[in-house]
């Protein structure tokens with residue numbers, strides 16, 4: 087546990103210290119809010135949604151923040167590799183699984199902080215939270231997204247030599263995961279074939295879970311969401327640990 | 336009991352053999368130097384011994400533990416200062432030390448005391464709360480060395496520890512390394528380009544070139560191998576002069592290197608006059624001539640036919656700096 091805590095502490099310190107990254111990563115979500123939320127709010131009619139389209143996409147944008155922050159936190163390992171710091175960690179008499187856990191928990195922590203910042207900002211923009219348990223549910227789902235996608239980032243970073251592949255991963259993996267997730271549109275209204283793709287996307291269950299927590303309604307049963315996302319998290323941690331164990335420097 | 340035993344250790348990268356069948360033993364409490372030019376395989380050897388790189392074949396034991404089977408115990412026994420920087424630049428010096436101390440499970444009170452002590456020792460205590468990215472190259476190096484000592488390893492690997500340091504800091508570190516070895520009995524394996532460093536610190540030196548050990552002994556014995564003093568002559572007609580010198584019965588060993596002729600001979604003073612005479616008899620101009628006791632530089636030249644130039648080291652300093660700039 088000490089070791090996990092040590093690695094966690096470093097991740098969080100680094101995150102809190104890089105103010106520019108912290109502020110910079112708020113740009114995209116706020117932009118989406120403004121353009122999609124306010125822009126489409128009056129055009130798009132969401133039947134059965136008290137809070138309109140803007141209320142509908144807020145959980146989606148929170149998920150996006152958590153997703154990007156956590157993938158990025160996982161991929162950070164490549165920098166550690168290039169800057170040499172990874173050697174310092176790997177040569178210590180600690181198991182790689184512990185290091186991997188520390189990184190994962192650290193990445194998830196920063197991702198959840200990022201998600202919470204967006205959540206608080208959206209409160210100012212008119213989102214209403216019905217109840218405290220719902221808020222807790224949302225945090226649980228944010229944590230699961232954070233853990234699974236940090237582990238996913240670590241898995242990728244373990245196989246990558248340098249940052250060149252980063253754009254590729256962003257464009258062909260992360261953006262599709264976000265785009266297909268039902269963060270920005272209701273999945274019930276989709277044609278059947280896209281819908282089945284959406285249901286294959288693990289982030290969908292995260293978005294739906296957060297939506298259930300914050301808005302009280304969702305299109306996927308929250309218990310199903312919790313089950314699928316937990317399963318995905320465990321799978322990612324196993325794959326991430328496995329690949330990280332074999333990392334060479 | 337040996338601190339390190341290496342038997343027929345080999346490491347290949349594809350077809351290229353970086354470490355070629357190394358065998359040596361290092362006693363507990365010894366300071367052992369690996370001396371060799373760029374690409375000799377020093378870092379590769381140390382990477383294998385510190386479990387950071389698997390070997391292709393052969394065996395090695397560190398503190399009695401097999402590097403391929405008992406990595407955890409090997410890691411517990413060693414400390415290492417890598418050739419390339421391995422600090423977290425976003426963290427402060429103190430935080431880098433603290434991270435290390437926690438990784439090695441040093442209890443809090445001891446950890447704090449030792450960090451303070453070591454940071455004072457490398458004269459970074461005043462700047463302990465500054466982020467490492469504000470540090471100069473020499474300060475970073477000192478911090479890395481302090482960090483490598485924090486958990487009091489039984490065996491310490493130093494991969495070019497003083498690369499890029501000014502002479503004063505270098506001396507300082509040498510004193511400290513000696514002290515560590517004497518007072519705490521830490522076995523030290525260091526690699527270096529600097530002859531002076533190997534000469535001053537190491538009980539034994541292995542000269543390594545192209546992945547092979549070509550000579551291994553104490554600095555004293557290595558120098559004696561050369562046989563007496565060394566006369567170095569710079570001449571514009573070195574080939575002619577070389578043939579002329581070859582004919583002299585009293586000169587047993589004469590070698591041509593780059594623009595220089597080197598002669599190894601006992602009691603060199605008594606032969607200088609004769610050598611100069613030969614030159615004038617043959618109308619050969621001598622630009623300069625010097626007599627000195629053999630240095631490790633001569634030893635290296637003797638065994639490899641090449642010089643390890645200081646330039647090589649400074650070229651690497653530059654590379655290190657450039658890499659840093661690029662990283663920014």
Ligand SMILES: Nc1ncnc2c1ncn2[C@@H]1O[C@H](COP(=O)(O)OP(=O)(O)OP(=O)(O)O)[C@@H](O)[C@H]1O
Nearest residue numbers: 348352353371372373374375376377378379380418
């Ligand atoms: N990962 C690698 N892949 C391919 N070749 C490598 C790798 N690492 C080292 N080598 C090669 O192995 C040889 C030995 O390298 P090594 O780093 O051990 O040299 P060195 O003695 O430490 O040199 P220097 O004094 O420059 O640090 C070099 O020719 C190098 O190019």
Ligand SMILES: [Mg+2]
Nearest residue numbers: 377378379418
């Ligand atoms: Mg090297």
